[in-house]
Amino acid sequence: MPVPLPEAPERRALAERILRKTENGPSPAFRWKRGKLYAGEMAGCIQIGDLRINVLPKTDAQDENSDGRFLLSLLRYAGYLKQTHIADTADVETSMRDPLEAVISEVAAEMTQGLLGGIPKRYELRQEDSLSPRGRIDFNLLSRRLPSRVDLPISHAPLSVDNILAQCIKALAIVLQRITRSEKNRQAFAAVLMQLAGVRSIRPTLTMIDGISLSRYETHWTRSLAIARLVLAGQAPDPTHSGKSAAFSILFPLHHLFERSLRRLIAEAMQGSGIAVDHRSRPLHLYEDPATSQGILRLRPDYIFTTDGESTAVADAKWKRATEEGKVNGIEREDLYQIHAYLTRFNVKRAVVFLPIAPWMGAGWRRTINVMGGAQNVTLLGTDIAGLIDHNNATREPARAAFKKDLVELIQPP
Structure with missing residues (x-):
């Protein structure tokens, strides 16, 4: 959908700054088309000066807060939030409209709690x-x-105490204190920064953050580092402006949130079925270099299903809106080639592609296509992700029961 920008003479310039700010991400966050700025397959927040744009995943519900609730639920199931942040209070209504503050609030509380035992040494x-x-x-x-x-x-x-972990924590606290709009959060980060006064202030690179290996005594900083990676990747000031014109972004690829949320949902659905699911399996390679015996073109499906220790099916999550028309409902041929490679290399007969459910799909929509000349098949499954993670039990439980039924039918060996 188009992003509503303020009607001002510098409207195009503002759009160009947003495009520059997000151009180095893993996939396009915005695009300019016919005089309008459109959001891509991202969710999160970007701020230019005093203007904050919250990009929410679109749902088909009529409730004006449904998109905000959906993003909060996605962040919780993907591991970026621990609380539901759903209640009948003004603060929660604000967080639904500005989900970034929900993330910031939890990081502030987590830092405060984590430093009770002292600065990590x-x-x-x-x-x-x-x-x-x-x-x-x-x-x-x-x-x-x-x-x-x-x-x-x-x-x-x-x-x-002046180590790379403490330096990254301090850098994150500095950024979040600057961008939060909550006085409570600002005070919490001020206390954190006072405690970290003996730690050098640096601007970590993504390589530094990715290179940190946490010990078993430091695992409570896992989520803070994940948030730091997202925030610090997009918080650099625009070099052509200064002061209040500084720009930052924290954007979550919707495919990433969809795939991570489904990890938890699939594992819960498979309990008691005799089917195990693994998302951290050892990758296989499609080719091998005979000179070095090294693998080429690594294959790692999002999910591998096993029964009695033997692989029976593979699955991938694709955050793509399927179309009612088309030979394969608009699924790109590159995705189908990838799934076929999984079927062949992992030597299984069934593959599932999880797609977000579209308005034209009926409940439990699925479509199965067969591989030519073989017994293998691929099933496209419309997944009601909003219903599966809804905070309302009356909506969530029926959706999960239907999801489990579909999965067992598709994965269970004959």
Whole structure:
């Protein structure tokens, strides 16, 4: 749908800044077409100065708050939120219209709780000059120094609070304190930053964040790092502006939220069926280099179903609106090639493609197509993701019962 922008002379310039701000993401977040800015397959928030644009996944419900509730539920099932944030209060109504504040509130609470035990300490490698030998002496550097120098170039790893994990936490707190519109959150981040005063302020790169390996005593920072990766990837100020014109974004690919939410839903649906589902299976390669025996073109389906330890089916989640017309309901041939490769390489007969349910689909819509010359088939399954994660029990339970019935029918070996 088109993004409503303020009617102003700089309307096109504002749209161009939004496009520049989000052009380096994994997929296009916005596009300009016929004088209007359109949102792509992303959900989240982008802010240019004082203007905040919340991009919500479109639902077919008539309730004006349904899109906000759907995004909050998606974030919760994908692991970015822990609470439902659904209640009859003014604060919750605000969070439905501005889901970013729900994420910020939970991160603020998580940081406050996480620092109760103190700043995370880690052994950090340092290279410095010392009057006493500690750690490892850098003899290569020492050999190039004048004999008159009495200090030694050393490398050592002291236990320190000024480490990459603490630095990333501080960087996230600084960004979220700046962008939150809640006074309560600002105060919480101010207390966090006061506690982290002894930690250097840096701007982490995505490589730094991805390179952090948490110990079993640090796992409570997992979600904060995931949010940091999203926020810090899009918070850089626009180099052509400054001050209040700074831009940032936190955008979630809807395919990512859809696939992660279905992990939990499928696992719950398969309980008691004798069918196991794995989303972290060892990847297989489609080709092999005979010279090095290394695999080429890694294949990793979103979900692999097994019965008695043997793979019986594969499945992929695709956040794409299927069409009522077309030979394969508008599914792209690249996706069908990918599914066929899964069927062949994993040596299974059934594959399922989960698609978000469309208004033209009836309840329990599915379509099965057969592979030419074989016994394999692919089933497109309309998935009522909004109903499956709805906070209302009367809506959620029937949707889950129907989902489980469909899955068992499609996956269960004959």
